[in-house]
Amino acid sequence: MSATPAMPPESCLFAGQSGETVDLIRRFDWAATALGPLAQWPDVLISSTRLMLSSPTPIVLLCGSRGVLIYNDAYAAFAGQRHPQIFGLPAEEAWPEIAEWNRHVLAMGLSGRSMCQENLHLQLHRPGLQEDAWMNLYYNPLLDSAGHSHGMMCIVVETTNQIVAIEQRTQAEAELRSANERIELALNAGAVLGTWVWDIPNDRVTGDERFARAFCAEPQEAASGMALDRVTTAIHPQDRPLVRAMIERTIADGGSYRAEYRVLQADGGYRWIEANGRCELAPDGTPLRFPGVLIDIDERKRTELALRQLTQTLEERVSEAIRQRTQAEEQLRQAQKMEAIGQLTGGIAHDFNNLLAGILGSLELIQRKLPASENPQLGRFIDAAIASANRGASLTHRLLAFARRQSLDMRAVEVNGLVRAIEELLVRTLGEQIRLDIHLADDLWPTRSDGHQLENALINLAINARDAMPNGGTLRIETRNTQLDEAGAQHYQVPAGDYLLLSVSDTGCGMSEAIIRHVFEPFFTTKPIGQGTGLGLPMVYGFVKQTGGYLHLESQVGRGTTLNLYLPRLIAAPADLPHSAPRDAPRGTGERILVVEDDRVVRMLIVEVLEELGYQLLQASDAQSALGLLEQHAPLDLLLTDVGLPGMNGRQLADAARQRQPGLKVLFATGYAEGAEMRDGYLGEGMEMIAKPFSFEGLAGMLKAMLGS
Known part of the structure; x- marks a missing residue:
């Protein structure tokens, strides 16, 4: 082996x-x-x-x-x-x-x-x-x-490449069948604009007569063949780059082609068409022929465009409605907050005014009955107490102004004259470091307002501006006429129409957005403790709103602040403007006056002073008692009544008294009363109003003017 x-x-x-x-x-x-x-x-x-x-x-x-x-x-x-x-x-x-x-x-x-x-x-x-x-x-x-x-x-x-190629060919054949189906449908619907064949190696585009019309070409030129660039020049410039890119991609890959674009028409307009075609390739991939058909889609595209514009417009309208609603909700919240604060401050001011009326009245009586020469030390204390009580009265007036509850003496006011009248006072108030720049319109409209309160508002704004410019600057006061359209009127919640603008601008430190949101709220202040009450701007805001105008504030940190007071125009002749001069307050000559006041201390003081001035006095604590006295002691020369009485108010009492004694003169005293903010809307013929707390000299002067004595 x-x-x-x-x-x-x-x-x-x-x-x-x-x-x-x-x-x-x-x-x-x-x-x-x-x-x-x-x-x-x-x-x-x-x-x-x-x-x-x-x-x-x-x-x-x-x-x-x-x-x-x-x-x-x-x-x-x-x-x-x-x-x-x-x-x-x-x-x-x-x-x-x-x-x-x-x-x-x-x-x-x-x-x-x-x-x-x-x-x-x-x-x-x-x-x-x-x-x-x-x-x-x-x-x-x-x-x-x-x-x-x-x-x-x-x-x-x-066999991956072969299988993929078969799948691609199958997909291409399906797309071709789909394109043929679309062409067939278009032919049946009569929407075909023309057909073409592009001989790619020789760059010759041939088309029928409808194709020539679609691209603004001569039929003979289209029949004999045109270069592709000659055809594409009719395409809208905005669509041309995309069409060229799609053609190049189709040539590179073979298969179907579909594009939507605008072509220029003989009238200079553009028409939307859809081009459907297919690129045929040689076995080695060389592009040979590119046949296709044009379909009219102009109506559909214009409908789509109109629908898109409608949708966009609708979205814009919805956005605007949401913005307006949000703004309205914010304004409502602000108005509700200010209204609630106003009601609270108005009620406090009413009670506080009655207290101050008693305090000031008592101090004035002591001062009258105790000559200063007998006890000068005591006289200084009384003067200090009166000054403090007057500051308290000023505080309540500001609260009422913010709450829009103060009693306004609405008259025709010529604002330019008012500004000139207090110009010297403003210069002294601002000091040497601040320049006062005043620009007044020559044809400024008059307005209807309380001139005294408008002066106070302007002085308040000047003081605020001064405090905002500790290192000096410029305070500019400007007046001009302006108009407010419906949109602006709705935004500021005032009637549209003519307004005169009183603008106060400073070059001070300005305010941030966070501070601006609170500047019109009472007791809000950026000043150190003891240097500001926080009632200056709220008082101005409330006063302007109460007179039917509006106040707009603009401020930038480091750039200064501008406050624009828009006051409604008054259609009035120059003769309607007030011309008044202060008068002395004399003693009475035995006129009979009925005093109705529910505050016992205030009533006692009024009676004491008026009797001392020579008037004959009757007194009551409520309306029912007053009407009984009127029945017993008629006729009277004047009814002096508080507005805010328990039960029947002062105006109701006056109306009832005039039914018994027509033409009876009535003087209302008010610390604050709902409905009595506008005197001419509350007062009738032979009626006047005095605000608490008042001095007895002021009361005596009012009585003199009314009684004509």
């Missing part, structure tokens, strides 16, 4: 063969695998490996019971970036995503059976290559001379 020939050395096993995988086989540590060293490999495995390495087709061997992978250079390219990590690994570890398939293949090979699978779809994670792969796989077992299988040989023919 002859001996088995010895295996050649490992270095000679694959002599004459070269390549990356040949080097891998030679260097690989096969002893660490289930196959063992190369010297122990069976002949069938060695011969199969030599055959595989010499083939240009991707081939892989699944060797042994584990299916260890040995493959050639062509298969290495098929494996992508997984090579060379998978070389020498069991198939299940090398391709875990298809482990089940490889187990089936190995089982078939070890059992000695061949198999074939065409266009098998596998998802292979091959970095750098398409994951969806299609391939034809041909498997043969590795059988030795005894018929024993040592694994499976797999020949791989990847």
Whole structure:
């Protein structure tokens, strides 16, 4: 028996063969695998490996019971970036995503059976290559001379590109069928504007007569052929770049083409069309023909545009409505807050005015009955108390002004004259470091207001401006006529119409947005404690609103502040403007006056002073008692009554008294009363009003004017 020939050395096993995988086989540590060293490999495995390495087709061997992978250079390219990590690994570890398939293949090979699978779809994670792969796989077992299988040989023919090309062609054919269907529908509907064919290699576009009309070309020119650039010049300049890009993409890829754009018409206008076509390619991919059809979509596009504009307009209207509603809600919240504060401050001022009337009246009586020469030290204390009480009265007047509850003496006012009258006072108030700059309109309209309160408002604004310019600056006062339209009137919640503007501007420190939101709230001040009451601007705000105008504030930090007082125009002749001069307050001559006051202290003081002045007095604490006295002691010369009486109020009492004594003169005294803010709306003929707390000199002067004595 002859001996088995010895295996050649490992270095000679694959002599004459070269390549990356040949080097891998030679260097690989096969002893660490289930196959063992190369010297122990069976002949069938060695011969199969030599055959595989010499083939240009991707081939892989699944060797042994584990299916260890040995493959050639062509298969290495098929494996992508997984090579060379998978070389020498069991198939299940090398391709875990298809482990089940490889187990089936190995089982078939070890059992000695061949198999074939065409266009098998596998998802292979091959970095750098398409994951969806299609391939034809041909498997043969590795059988030795005894018929024993040592694994499976797999020949791989990847068909991915062919399958993808077929799918693309199928999709293109479907798109073509869809385009043909659209063309057929368009032809049936009579919406076709024309057809064309573009000979791409010769750049000649030919079209029918309707195509020529669509692109403002001569029919003969379209029939004989035009360059593409000649056709595209009729496309709207805004649409032209997109159309060119779509044509270039269609030529590069082949397949269908669809574009919507505007073309110039003979009348100078533009018409919307839809162009549908297809680029036909030669077998080598060269673009050859580009036939197509034009469809009229002008009406549809204009309808879409109108709908889009309507939608946009609707969105803008909704946004504007939301903005207006938000603004109205904010104004309502502010108005409710100011109204609530106004009611509170008005009520406090009413009670406080009655208290001050008693205090001031008592102090004045003491002062009258105690000559200063007898006790000068006591006289100074009385003067100080009166001054403090007057400051309290000023505070309540400001509260009432903010609350729009003060009693206003509404008359025709010539604002330019008012500004000139207090110019010297303003100069002294501002000091030497601040320049007063006054610009008054020559034709300024008159307004209807309380001149005294308007002066106070202007002085308050000047003081605020002075405090905002500690290092000096300019205070500018300007007047001019202006008009407020419906939109502006709605924003400021005043009637539209003519207004005169009184503007006060400074070059001071200005205010931030956070401060502006609170400046018209009472007791809000940015001044140090003890240097501001926080009632200056609220008083001005309330006064202007009460007179039917509005106040607008503009301010920037470091740039100064401007307050614009808009006062309603009064249509009045110059003769309507007031001309009054202060009068002295004389004593009475025995006139009979009925005093009605529910505050016992105030009533006592009024009676004491008026009797001292020479009047005959009757007194009552309520309306019913007063009417009884009127019945008993008629006729009277004058009724002096508080407005806010319990039960029947002062105006109701006056009306009832005049039914008993027509023409009876009535003087109302008020600390604050609902409905009595506008005197001419509350007072009738022969009626006047005096605000609490009042001085007895002021009361005596009012009585003199009314009684004519």
